[in-house]
Amino acid sequence: MVVSRNPVNGAMFMIVSFVGMAALLVLLEAFFLAILQVLVYAGAIMVLFLFIIMLLDMDEVEKLRPKTVTALASAASLALIIVGIVVLLGTDGISGQALASLSAVPDYPSAENPMELALRTKSYGLGLFTKYMLPFQMTGLLLLIAMIGVIVLSKKRQGTDGSAAS
Amino acid sequence: MTLSLNSFLLISGLLFAIGFFGVLLRRNALVIFMSLELMLNASILALVAFSRFNGTMDGNLFVFFIITVAAAEIAVGLAIIVSLFRKRQSVMVEQLSSLKN
DSSP: OTTOSSHHHHHHHHHHHHHHHHHHHHHTTOHHHHHHIIIIIIIIIHHHHHHHHHHHTOSSOOOSOOOHHHHHHHHHHHHHHHHHHHHHHHSSOSOHHHHHHHHTOTTOOTTTOTTBOOOSHHHHHHHHHHTTHHHHHHHHHHHHHHHHHHHHHTSOOOSSSTTTOO | OOSOHHHHHHHHHHHHHHHHHHHHHOOBHHHHHHHHHHHHHHHHHHHHHHHHHHTBSHHHHHHHHHHHHHHHHHHHHHHHHHHHHHHHSOOBGGGOOTTOO
């Protein structure tokens, strides 16, 4: 998707990759998150993107090729990241012993901890409203701030004097 | 559970690399935002995979916050892009260099 010239084509490929991500989440048995992925990302965010692309109606569809230096630098960074990933995961990967030490974190005793991995949606709500109550409320505040910010940004400016403008 | 953690991490890393490549390469601000979304999705996949193989719920819960923050970020970013386009008639990032010099 990152090399297609037309942004609409890129957005379509993006939707395909989001649906693929949802399938991967189903493989990880996070069914609720998979549904959320399809609804929020493929449904809302990409529709917003397509709407903005349609609204802006960019006639100058990035005809000219990217600069050689830019292309070389991006390709080099891509190769570096991929090499890093392969080196990190390729030899023996994240070993099972490291994973065992991860799950032996004493903060989460799975016997009386109400937050052990449960596949029902109930456990999501339980976690959100007990352990992560403060981040949950902060998220609501963040959404409020984003909403006010968007309203202020997209308000039509009345006049040219600074007093009326936003 | 047939797939291993490493394959999920590999996919996540590849997605992140592709998103990073897009951010560096493209000059359309909208496409740069879409690549940012791809990077966030890669981190979501890594979080869920770690959480699943670790046996705790916290990674799954954190994905909620990531999705919310991504939605807020996209809303604000698109509003900024639209207001920039109103003023400049362009969304190419190299023409938005009025802060230079």
